[in-house]
Amino acid sequence: MSGLSREDLTEKPITLFEKWLQAAIDAGLYDPNAMVVSTVNKDGQPHSRIVLLKNYDENSLVFFTNLGSKKAHDIADNPKVSILFPWYFLERQVIFTGTAEKLPISDVLKYFHSRPRDSQLGAWASHQSSHISARSILESKFMELKEKFKNGEIPLPSFWGGYRVTFDTVEFWQGRENRLHDRFFYQKDADGNWQDPVRLAP
Numbered sequence: 392m393s394g395l396s397r398e399d400l401t402e403k404p405i406t407l408f409e410k411w412l413q414a415a416i417d418a419g420l421y422d423p424n425a426m427v428v429s430t431v432n433k434d435g436q437p438h439s440r441i442v443l444l445k446n447y448d449e450n451s452l453v454f455f456t457n458l459g460s461k462k463a464h465d466i467a468d469n470p471k472v473s474i475l476f477p478w479y480f481l482e483r484q485v486i487f488t489g490t491a492e493k494l495p496i497s498d499v500l501k502y503f504h505s506r507p508r509d510s511q512l513g514a515w516a517s518h519q520s521s522h523i524s525a526r527s528i529l530e531s532k533f534m535e536l537k538e539k540f541k542n543g544e545i546p547l548p549s550f551w552g553g554y555r556v557t558f559d560t561v562e563f564w565q566g567r568e569n570r571l572h573d574r575f576f577y578q579k580d581a582d583g584n585w586q587d588p589v590r591l592a593p
């Protein structure tokens with residue numbers, strides 16, 4: 392794997408991100424769009440979990456989840472998040488920091504109805520991050536809902552939604568020999584424009 396040099400950098404970090412995401416797809420990585428989202432709760436305790444990137448544009452990344460989950464509670468208390476793409480098979484990682492906000496219901500509806508019916512039912516069946524005494528409870532709930540919603544469109548649960556994370560920093564990390572890796576860090580200025588990326592020591 393060759394390094395990352397200044398000539399490889401693009402004016403907007405999303406352009407380079409898109410190239411690296413495509414490389415992860417082309418390399419056949421399992422769930423190349425998997426990203427680690429870290430939140431911080433009201434006591435300052437960080438917590439991380441993987442979610443799937445479902446959309447992005449030049450300023451933001453989008454994921455979908457349960458609005459009663461731990462991550463949703465953390466974001467309600469503190470919308471600052473960090474998102475990391477762990478493409479270590481390619482000796483790469485990309486790290487975003489930014490601010491999460493709930494997606495409008497129109498975006499959520501569109502995505503929810505694009506999911507396989509059983510995934511929609513799975514969302515209904517699971518009060519994500521709550522305590523359950525046995526797996527069988529989840530499975531019987533799923534079967535009950537399958538019967539209930541057997542005809543027509545499955546409605547969007549009020550407790551399901553998504554977040555748009557508008558990012559203001561992005562770091563690209565490329566592994567190199569002797570642990571002398573390449574790192575470039577993009578940051579927005581006060582007017583919201585991307586400054587020239589800086590090289591960070593590995």
Ligand SMILES: Cc1cc2nc3c(=O)[nH]c(=O)nc-3n(C[C@H](O)[C@H](O)[C@H](O)COP(=O)(O)O)c2cc1C
Nearest residue numbers: 422425440441442443455456457460461462463520
């Ligand atoms: C590859 C992978 C992809 C996942 N994608 C999502 C996702 O897009 N949305 C989601 O809510 N949970 C997803 N999960 C489950 C989360 O990692 C996590 O267990 C769940 O969201 C509950 O997190 P929380 O209790 O911290 O809120 C995924 C897990 C894995 C391993």
Ligand SMILES: Cc1ncc(COP(=O)(O)O)c(C=O)c1O
Nearest residue numbers: 442443445455456457506510519
């Ligand atoms: C609980 C949960 N929700 C949502 C997702 C996002 O993926 P999809 O919408 O493609 O099911 C995942 C993926 O693993 C998941 O585990």
